[in-house]
Amino acid sequence: MGLHKEAKRMEDQWFQENDTRLLKKLREEREARIREQEAREAKKKREELRNLHWMRCPKCGHEMKAEDLCGVEVDVCLLCEGIYFDRGELEALMLRQQADQRRGFFRRLMGLGED
């Protein structure tokens, strides 16, 4: 193989490797764009769903109103009167009820009656 032929072969190889790198880079950029687009669409979809369902009864779809139930704020449907709890609200209500029952029990025990 002559010197000229060898130089030509190396040049071809360089271009080939460069093309491969360039194509890989373009593919990675395209995939990143697609992922960003998907994330944007998923976020938009979540927002749309929230706007559609926010403070709407899960059973009848009617408007709900936040109301105080024994010191815990719950959502009450204005049509079917269903009561819905946010995370932690049911536990808070149960703990409060237990405390009230204990207080009532001790009051009865001490002959103080209930108020």
Ligand SMILES: [Zn+2]
């Ligand atoms: Zn309802």
